[in-house]
Ligand code: SF4
């Protein structure tokens with residue numbers, strides 16, 4: 001597609017990046033077929049092609065309106081369109097740039113500003129979120145539906161192993177996961193301990209940066225990323241740890257992008273690049289141990305399990321088949337549902353900001369998951385897990401909890 005970017009952006013790093021992405025798009029429209037918001041709303045401007053066109057106009061100097069902002073807000077950033085696009089258009093980076101430019105030019109209504117400020121200030125700060133989450137559970141019946149959904153009872157973490165191992169990896173505690181599901185990292189630590197790896201949580205690391213970055217407060221998001229790099233660097237620089245393990249695929253996708261997002265920051269570029277290269281989703285670590293897990297777990301889980309692959313795993317990190325591979329090696333009957341490529345509607349803060357679309361996508365996803373006949377649903381991202389759990393009585397857990405539970409009776 002031909003472009004003619006406006007003076008305010010064309011000679012900036014963002015402008016050059018956006019220009020290259022826009023030029024790669026040939027407007028074929030293949031991406032519309034797999035876009036969840038186009039499937040729900042049926043409006044071309046709520047499809048990737050339509051949004052690309054809107055962003056092109058804005059970057060070429062057309063003044064955006066509240067309507068432009070709304071069409072960009074409604075995007076889940078699920079990146080299904082990137083997977084589908086035959087021309088390799090990096091839509092995710094373009095929408096980050098487009099949203100930031102529109103945010104600077106369009107004033108949001110007051111209620112929207114208040115809601116977004118609350119989310120940006122509370123979610124990334126564990127010290128604020130944890131007590132707020134507990135207080136919210138006490139008054140859950142009085143809260144609006146979109147918030148009530150997020151307040152599922154937290155599962156108990158259980159013990160964190162104390163053994164030392166020569167092999168060590170760092171885990172990210174994250175922002176909301178320690179309050180909502182402390183058992184996920186504890187289960188990961190127990191499973192890795194059994195396999196001869198010591199998992200360490202750096203005490204000062206916090207939110208991966210995705211919350212604020214994707215809510216158009218990009219400088220605050222980058223600050224969260226620098227904060228984590230500072231917290232991890234002593235472990236990395238001294239060679240104590242061989243990898244950073246991510247148990248939430250949304251965080252993993254963001255940390256793998258640190259190198260790119262901080263490439264123009266002289267003080268952090270090299271560190272960010274190294275951190276990104278060392279980052280692995282948990283499903284990239286465990287295949288090395290499939291034989292051992294299989295031997296210990298064989299026959300322990302008899303019921304069928306359905307796996308919901310988060311968008312940040314399958315479209316963002318392009319990791320497909322690895323979770324299923326580990327679970328199958330463990331003798332578990334794991335199945336993917338129909339339309340497994342489609343977003344469940346969680347998408348970070350999206351389910352709070354756009355509850356109608358989020359609930360429609362959730363219910364469609366749950367219908368497909370339940371049609372498999374599975375007795376348990378597993379996923380790989382805290383956001384998807386709590387969003388799906390809010391719509392079903394079938395247990396929805398992280399897949400590592402399933403492995404941990406099955407191993408609980410085995411000798412560790
Ligand atoms: S983003 Fe890709 S699939 Fe979508 S219209 Fe452009 S080239 Fe076609």
Ligand code: SF4
Nearest residue numbers: 035075076078079081
């Ligand atoms: S990221 Fe997802 S919701 Fe957004 S345009 Fe692409 S496919 Fe549609």
